[in-house]
Amino acid sequence: EAGVTQFPSHSVIEKGQTVTLRCDPISGHDNLYWYRRVMGKEIKFLLHFVKESKQDESGMPNNRFLAERTGGTYSTLKVQPVELEDSGVYFCASSRGQVSYNEQFFGPGTRLTVL
Amino acid sequence: GEDVEQSLFLSVREGDSSVINCTYTDSSSTYLYWYKQEPGAGLQLLTYIFSNMDMKQDQRLTVLLNKKDKHLSLRIADTQTGDSAIYFCAESPNTGNQFYFGTGTSLTVIP
Numbered sequence: 026e027a028g029v030t031q032f033p034s035h036s037v038i039e040k041g042q043t044v045t046l047r048c049d050p051i052s053g054h055d056n057l058y059w060y061r062r063v064m065g066k067e068i069k070f071l072l073h074f075v076k077e078s079k080q081d082e083s084g085m086p087n088n089r090f091l092a093e094r095t096g097g098t099y100s101t102l103k104v105q106p107v108e109l110e111d112s113g114v115y116f117c118a119s120s121r122g123q124v125s126y127n128e129q130f131f132g133p134g135t136r137l138t139v140l
Numbered sequence: 141g142e143d144v145e146q147s148l149f150l151s152v153r154e155g156d157s158s159v160i161n162c163t164y165t166d167s168s169s170t171y172l173y174w175y176k177q178e179p180g181a182g183l184q185l186l187t188y189i190f191s192n193m194d195m196k197q198d199q200r201l202t203v204l205l206n207k208k209d210k211h212l213s214l215r216i217a218d219t220q221t222g223d224s225a226i227y228f229c230a231e232s233p234n235t236g237n238q239f240y241f242g243t244g245t246s247l248t249v250i251p
Contacts, residue, residue, distance in 0.1 A: 029182065056237060067144065068183075068228060068241035081238060116182065120237075127171070127237055131182035 027051065029132035031117050037138045043105040046135045050099070050119030056080075057100050058120075058129060059092060063113040071115075074100060104137075112139045142166040146229055146242035153250050158216040160245045162229030165210060169231040172205060173239070174214045177226045186214070186227075216247075224249045 030049045038044050050057045059071040071090070072082040076097035085092070089108070094100040104111055114136050118129040143165045152158045164172070170191055175183040189196045189203045189212075196203045202215040216223055229242040 058238065060239075060241075062244075065148070065243065067243045068230075068239075070238040070240070073237055084238070118183075127232060128185055128188070129239065131175070131184070133180065133182040 029117055029119050029130050031115075031132040031135050033135060034133065035136045035138070037140065038107055039140050040109055041106045043103065044107055044137060046102045046104075046115050046117075046137070048100045048102070048117030048119075048132060050117070051130055054119035054121055054130075055097070056120040056129075057094060058118040059100070059102055060116040060118065061113050062116065062134075063110075068116065071102075107137075107139045109139050112137055142231065142233065142240040144229055144231060144240050144242040146227075146245045148243060149246050149248070151248045151250060152219050154219060154221060156219055158214075158219045158223070158247055158249075160214045160216075160227050160229075160247065162212040162214075162242055163210055164212065164229070164231050164240070164242075166231060166233050166240070167207075167210065168233050171232045172203075172212050173230040173232070174201075174203065175228040175230060175241075177228065177244070179225075183228060219247075219249050221249045221251055223247060 032047045057074040062068045070084040073080045074094045091103045114134040116134045118131045120129045173188040174186040200217045204213045226244040228244045230239040
């Protein structure tokens with residue numbers, strides 16, 4: 026079974042540009058999550074999809090961030106325009122629905138560097 | 141929001157035991173987790189504990205939960221160089237599915 030994959034692994038872009046991150050969850054996982062870790066700090070929740078619907082987007086920092094999950098498969102996270110404080114590692118995770126301990130399987134992350 | 145705190149660094153000698161500590165604030169947490177991140181890899185679930193348990197043991201790993209003090213610890217017995225990684229504590233409250241993570245503790249095992 027393939028794990029959660031993320032693309033790209035690393036992105037270096039200039040302030041003001043647009044970046045789109047992609048996450049492919051484990052096949053059959055209804056739940057998809059985005060998290061972000063700013064250097065040296067905790068991993069923070071951004072949002073949660075159940076299939077194609079946004080279940081919880083309370084962690085999205087501001088309206089420069091837009092997440093989509095068309096068809097309930099892969100998800101994209103677009104940041105437009107990027108700011109310096111957006112630098113960090115963006116993790117995606119997926120889980121099956123309705124399991125008691127809700128194990129989330131994480132991807133390797135996308136390291137975003139804004140210059 | 142919920143706070144989960146960990147110390148940032150820990151160094152131990154190979155063969156010794158490692159103890160990584162975590163404190164959290166949400167008393168309604170249902171499950172608490174330990175994840176491991178090796179360089180260049182994603183987070184891997186090591187173990188979890190249900191909030192009505194005090195202890196869970198899994199081979200070299202022992203998790204202790206003090207619910208009164210909201211303190212979670214992970215003990216790694218006979219620490220090996222392959223255990224060098226960042227260890228994240230996380231909690232999942234009763235409502236919702238999001239996890240609240242700590243800052244991660246970077247464990248360095250000295251040969």
